[in-house]
Amino acid sequence: MPTEEERLIREMILQLKLGRIETAYFQDKFGVNILHQFGEAYQKLRDYEMLDFDSQSVTLSREGLLRVDQLLPEFYHEKYRNSRYT
Numbered sequence: 001m002p003t004e005e006e007r008l009i010r011e012m013i014l015q016l017k018l019g020r021i022e023t024a025y026f027q028d029k030f031g032v033n034i035l036h037q038f039g040e041a042y043q044k045l046r047d048y049e050m051l052d053f054d055s056q057s058v059t060l061s062r063e064g065l066l067r068v069d070q071l072l073p074e075f076y077h078e079k080y081r082n083s084r085y086t
């Protein structure tokens with residue numbers, strides 16, 4: 001059974017694949033400010049011009065949308081980042 005953090009991450013990346021997420025949704029549902037919890041990952045992707053964010057939302061750039069599946073591992077728990085599917 002997934003942990004609360006794993007459910008948060010799964011839902012966040014699924015919504016991110018749609019191109020935009022609202023930070024308040026995650027605060028209300030999980031009690032987590034995703035920009036604080038995942039701030040380093042969001043800042044890194046902003047620096048690469050894959051997305052932009054403010055206190056209310058995260059929005060992928062056109063390039064970010066095209067490469068979204070490659071960006072998602074930034075949010076995975078450390079133990080899953082180098083996992084291979086067989």
